[in-house]
Ligand SMILES: NC(=O)C1=CN([C@@H]2O[C@H](COP(=O)(O)OP(=O)(O)OC[C@H]3O[C@@H](n4cnc5c(N)ncnc54)[C@H](O)[C@@H]3O)[C@@H](O)[C@H]2O)C=CC1
């Protein structure tokens with residue numbers, strides 16, 4: 001598989017990619033035209049904030065499976081196009097947040113104390129101490145917009161300077177405000193009115209773009225100081241220039257602009273704006289962390305694994321992923337059984353999580369089940385990212401429910417798949433955190449450890465059935481590893497589940513199906 005890297009990431013990250021045996025091409029500063037031309041040859045791309053991954057890009061990226069964003073913000077990546085095509089988008093949301101928070105503090109202090117201006121002054125061989133008088137942070141009120149990962153790091157650091165910190169973030173719980181000792185503001189206006197310093201830390205969205213604009217500067221304290229180390233335009237650039245010229249805003253520390261790269265912004269002409277060219281994540285530590293993390297994530301995603309920081313998949317932390325790993329495997333196996341045993345078009349998939357698994361975050365397990373259901377018929381065109389969309393596009397209803405009571409098992413996943421007025425049922429459990437078992441197929445109870453090759457037969461419950469199947473498999477040189485029979489009523493229909501060591505050919509299946517008393521025989525590859 002081939003990976004294209006279009007922006008500078010740490011050498012350690014490139015090493016990780018290369019060591020995996022993948023072909024890695026690093027093409028920094030590649031022209032857009034050339035990128036569109038060559039992207040068809042790649043399975044994954046690694047970018048930072050400059051490369052635009054949009055609909056036009058996806059139309060050319062016909063073999064792409066993974067977009068790796070070596071960093072945090074994903075506003076340069078169009079998500080819908082990726083999800084529709086089953087392209088997994090991964091990022092490193094935690095890897096550079098300390099650097100971004102520290103850069104925010106740096107911008108705030110540098111702008112409040114005119115450090116860059118004074119530095120330029122003395123480097124011009126001048127020594128005039130007037131004209132650089134700043135203000136202290138201590139005792140002032142800092143307003144944080146967006147109390148997420150970076151906003152909260154900034155909040156606690158500013159408290160260290162003796163500031164009162166208030167924040168506006170309607171999407172987080174009151175507990176989070178309490179946890180960081182930050183006073184919650186119910187609306188942006190209240191925050192703006194009360195703040196001596198405002199720092200924005202939201203993602204760039206339709207709602208946040210321009211959220212600090214003319215109206216907000218009208219109600220802000222005269223002499224307010226602002227910092228934007230999040231995304232260009234969250235503080236409206238024209239409104240900021242105007243408010244600075246009207247002396248409403250005393251200083252601004254800016255790391256990001258709407259258009260980047262940018263050497264012509266009117267903000268550059270204002271003496272009390274200090275500005276850096278998007279350097280928030282530019283530290284040795286952050287870049288090493290980001291580079292190595294993204295490399296591992298891209299490799300896992302290419303292997304089709306569930307990745308903790310996949311942007312277009314349920315959010316999972318490493319520990320959560322560890323806890324549900326076995327259920328992901330079990331879910332996929334249970335799902336895979338359907339199209340190998342049945343041929344009817346599915347109308348509805350009911351997934352019941354019971355016992356301890358019901359207490360977990362199971363949305364990823366549902367994706368694994370759906371992936372399993374569709375994989376035997378859609379092969380590589382279905383994965384975790386587009387599994388739900390695949391069900392929707394096929395008009396299949398997916399219903400999930402949870403029962404926290406324990407039945408016979410500590411945990412159980414049951415699928416009831418409705419097709420053509422019949423319901424196919426399969427259930428499984430996980431023992432000792434990693435031991436998978438199929439415990440029910442269509443009402444017949446088993447305790448089968450699923451293996452790559454399985455034979456499932458419906459037969460009449462009468463003497464000689466097992467022996468005949470064993471003889472035919474033996475004659476075809478197929479070794480039986482395990483074998484179990486499930487029956488509900490003596491002498492009626494029974495089910496046999498055999499795990500075998502190799503593939504069973506159609507010819508052998510035909511021979512078995514000709515045995516008197518065999519009602520149905522299917523080979524399943526898991
Ligand atoms: N300058 C740089 O080099 C860097 C910039 N960033 C940027 O920093 C920003 C923050 O990143 P994180 O803290 O990791 O994000 P996060 O997702 O952890 O936090 C964002 C917070 O904003 C809140 N929010 C969303 N919409 C809001 C609204 N309309 N009003 C108020 N709050 C709202 C969310 O509830 C969330 O708590 C992002 O824009 C990211 O791209 C991140 C790393 C480096």
Ligand SMILES: O=C(O)C(=O)COP(=O)(O)O
Pocket residue numbers: 048049050070071072073074096278280281282
């Ligand atoms: O990680 C982020 O969101 C950043 O803004 C850093 O962007 P960069 O990787 O330095 O282009």
